Amino acid sequence: MRDSEADLRHLIDWGRARGTRFAVRLVKGAYWDYETIKSRQNGWDCPVYFQKPESDVNFETLTRLLLENESIVTAAFGSHNVRSIAHAQALADELGIDRSSFEFQLLYGMAGPIKRALVEMGYRVREYCPVGELLPGMSYLVRRLLENTSNEGFLRAKFAENVSATELLRDPNQLVRRDGPGSATPATTATPVANEDRHRKNGASLDTAPGDTYRNSPLVNFVYKESQDKMRAALREVRGRFGEKYPLVIGGEKLWTDKLTPSVNPSAPKEIVGYVPEGGIPEAERAVKAARAAFRKWSRTPFEERARLLERAAAIMERRRYELSAVEVLEVGKPWAEADGDIREAMDFCRFYAAQMRRFGRPRLTQHVPGEDSYQHYFPRGVALVISPWNFPTAILCGMASAALVTGNTVIMKPSEQSIICAAMLMQVFEEAGVPPGVLNFLSGHGSVIGAHLVDHKDIDLIAFTGSREVGLKIWESAGITRPGQRELKHVVCEMGGKNAMIVDSDADLDEAIVDSIYSAFGYQGQKCSALSRLIALEENYDRVMERLLSAAASLRIGNPEEPGIVVGPVIDEAAYRRILDYIEIGKTEATLAYQAKDVPPHGYFVPPTIFTGVKPNMRIAREEIFGPVLSVLKVRDLDEAIEVANGTDYALTGGFFSRSPANIERIKAQLEAGNVYINRSCTGAIVGRHPFGGFKMSGGGTKAGGEDYLLQFLLPRVVTENITRHGFAPEETQQYRDEFLWPKR
């Protein structure tokens, strides 16, 4: 690890300060693949060295550090590399350290000659071997096997390739490639960066994986103090402006009404994060007129300009990142990492949809035909109404709005009443990015008043909705009615709830299954449409699953999400608080309360994480979306029953499966009814471009936010065919794409 030297120095200082002798075991290369993979997945700087000799150099540096501090720390050198071992020996001799005050550690059954030599030379040698259950032990051995047989590993070089002693004992410093050790990329992973070269100037090839057309923003890594400090500062700053008022924005004008809607901190409901004016029918009408008036020009703006608007918005969010996250922590009770993830997702939506629009924007040849050109391209639909929920207050609002904008529609944003400050921030971002007046309008007010009014409006062509099943079905129904003067059949993008199941197979790796299930069920208080709600465990290992599940649940950190490391904060408001507690009461009558957290904060809308067992598929807590930190566990006979139970609800949003059986995994891949199926990982945390998100059945209309088809929802296809035969003559070749059909400047 790159920061191991700093960590070791810190440890030694600490040990000296306490005056307590302690032991340190020095190893290298363990979980190297895991670390490089995870860091690449998250877009983080890689914490391990990319070059094997760099690790060897570092090992020697730390060896010196340990031996030089022999007075307080007992060193154990875990390595099979004779150079590392010899270096430790030589250094100990040089420093005059007794051979009995440190030790070498080698794996049982490996590198016998080295061990024998060390013992003969009078060194302390500890042999170690895995003990415990068979399956986890096997996976440990497999990892060790892979690591120890890696192309760059010492054991392979020494015992399989007969590399010379001189070579094996060479100073690793001489082997480090100096052309940028930090920038070298690991050879064992496919990189999106490498794919970038293949992209064309004006949008990637259609054969490129859609998510490779752009790069996801990295998540903030809150293990670093610098990140923590920034977040604390941002929280202070946002606290400092509690109670500020943010205007509606319609047609480019800032608008105030007679009444202000307060938005409160769910961790401390007496605190008012800010106010936004309550819009009514007049403001709604004004918004429609502004959006309609702006449509003609915006629809004819080149897609490249629209794409750049989104990219500028993403850059502004990047700059204001901690501040925007802090608003989420305080307005909707998101833990730090969850809030940061939401801002990250908002930026990703902007950049991904910009990249996608560069693909859809260019008219595409339909077929090569001599003498005739036919190109398919897209028109925007018109005025889009965006109705968004509070649980991903920036990302979902931004995703739907940016998709509508980049495709050339004009937009009215109607955010949830619980997250109006986050929405006001997003409006600020787009204003700064230069969205023209009327193209994006920010309207707040009661959904039952202005939401319903706009959904029914003849001048709304498109509704993008994410929220509850109840409201979604109402919108779907109302949008079916074509009213006098309406231009287009009203198109609805409808994403609703879930009742998501995770199946834990009898051979599942419980180390992973339990951690990921707990996080999926209780992360952000279970207030995600993707959250795990039903854990389905097979009879065969039900007891083991439950034992570990309950103890893992007990380790959940519950509290005010302003503090770092909190996983479970408050639910959004009093109505949610009461509804979830009611469900817990229902659960108590229907099933068995297996776990409920104690000591939740007394003020604020804190609901204790709760687990029910003995749940049957027909019970209400197994069928209805609770949207809170409540997990139902269902015991099933076998995988057949597990799939039947998992598929047996009205919803089909996310679903998960933990298993080591390739056949069972393949079965789940084919049969689990969910828009997003996750194998051997958590069932929340979809990433834009990587995990196009959305479900079917009563979870949604079959759209995928952050997916390659998503923008099509906001567009109308159009084909332009031209007879290019000119009195018997036709050009030879037709180009696959043309830039755009250009609106003349007049």
Next chain:
Amino acid sequence: MRDSEADLRHLIDWGRARGTRFAVRLVKGAYWDYETIKSRQNGWDCPVYFQKPESDVNFETLTRLLLENESIVTAAFGSHNVRSIAHAQALADELGIDRSSFEFQLLYGMAGPIKRALVEMGYRVREYCPVGELLPGMSYLVRRLLENTSNEGFLRAKFAENVSATELLRDPNQLVRRDGPGSATPATTATPVANEDRHRKNGASLDTAPGDTYRNSPLVNFVYKESQDKMRAALREVRGRFGEKYPLVIGGEKLWTDKLTPSVNPSAPKEIVGYVPEGGIPEAERAVKAARAAFRKWSRTPFEERARLLERAAAIMERRRYELSAVEVLEVGKPWAEADGDIREAMDFCRFYAAQMRRFGRPRLTQHVPGEDSYQHYFPRGVALVISPWNFPTAILCGMASAALVTGNTVIMKPSEQSIICAAMLMQVFEEAGVPPGVLNFLSGHGSVIGAHLVDHKDIDLIAFTGSREVGLKIWESAGITRPGQRELKHVVCEMGGKNAMIVDSDADLDEAIVDSIYSAFGYQGQKCSALSRLIALEENYDRVMERLLSAAASLRIGNPEEPGIVVGPVIDEAAYRRILDYIEIGKTEATLAYQAKDVPPHGYFVPPTIFTGVKPNMRIAREEIFGPVLSVLKVRDLDEAIEVANGTDYALTGGFFSRSPANIERIKAQLEAGNVYINRSCTGAIVGRHPFGGFKMSGGGTKAGGEDYLLQFLLPRVVTENITRHGFAPEETQQYRDEFLWPKR
């Protein structure tokens, strides 16, 4: 032309039989590009030679034929090629023909030395030159310029490239490449065949133009006697089984009810083409149950099997092609070529959707991420109700049904009551192709009874509708309501009417504009949703347009479409007949009757082709869909007004533009509000894969039949994400596609 020798022999025989001397002018190479382009566009055998020397050889063959028959025919040799000229001279000498009894023809201003030499040698030489209007004359000269400067032309070789006399005079027989003169393809056209090599085994690259993934069936060319004979035989055969009864097919069973629906011949309404049982609510319920029961297995059938079903159906239609066309002629009054076009389109839909399914069927990687695979693929939606119109009775029904089938949905076909026999034929085709019981069901009956019942049904997941705006909007509205027990939000594919405009620019080529407009307006009696309904002519050339339009209309052949060459047959039934006549009366009161055909057949539903002038945009005949042979002409000031008028209706289906101005063409490409915009060609006759078809506004929901996005309407996207990190290790590369998520055979 390849058949010129046979034609010439035929002419000579005919002249001899009549005893009338006549003259023949022999030319070569004219419209060579045009012929090769048109034949490739239509998938026909090319009527001209591909190799220049083949034409030269043929010219010499015909020269001999003409001179040998000098007693009845006077030959004129139109060529600037000295070998062709010398060959004629030598042959005339050999046959002892006087130099005054034939002539050479050369263009004014070209090849002066040749002309002078011929005159000096005592031959008759006629110089010719174009006369008349400037613009058509210019286009003639451009064509001649292109032809005469072609790489293979004589003039270029002689005068620009100084090829030796020996070479210029060489026998063209020596120059013909013998490695397949017939199979050689012209070098000047891009060929889909060449693209085929690039295709992968399992579906084409996503970057391939979608229409290149398959090959359109060629149209039957009724200029050939063989085709005419086959069509006549088919008509006789179908007539021979008039009055037969065809069953409903539900769950694989043939079903009869108490009541039979007759289908009549609109050219002779006393003739009953056949009967189909009238289904009611019980049959509709049975169909839903059958389709629902068959869904599970069909949805899990590999897409390759489903694609092959469609391809088998196409092959069966190919075999029964003339018969199926004949049924259309007799049941819905289609002229031969229109009927054949409909069957061709049905086959194309099957093959195109099969090809498209091979692209959508394979799960596609969303993003390259180390340690994790995410693939997006699709599930079928469920049970599809297909409600189709009578005007493309096989193609539209087959298109919607085959799209639903190949994507794994099960289908209930509810065809229009006016085209039940065509639908019964299609059911036969799919049965023979081996569609499993219940997967495709054929239900006939009153739309107001069973159609409405099924649209509202909780077990219908998807409705594919093509028809009137009135019915379409009702379906859209009803489908918005989510009923108890319903599994999915009901998805509607909705294609409705049009009020299509053609703009004729002031510099349009009227040779093309008039012919194509007449065909677009009156072909199949104007009973196409794509049919031209409003001709918009610019003031500047309005009078010329009208003069030619009216005389062209007068040449339309109206009559019983059983006869070849008919363009305008009967309208579909008495209700249509009366409605269209009513509109003509409305037109007479609103505008000026400029033309109405006389002498339409007295029996059958024949409506005379009618043209109104002085039409204003607000008149009913300019706003409402008439769906018959009625054309409104609107005079406008300039292109601005033309576009405003064209875009000024509730519809946006097809639209056309004739112009020679690149700037104006570019403007129309960007601004004409129509799903299908056609430049310098007719606005009907969309070809699958080439012209993805469908409109917006009140013309439809923004779907494109025969387009690359179409199958998405029938599918639900699903993403499967697998953590493939195994305790710290991840495979290096992820494949872009995988074959399928396989349903285990159990």
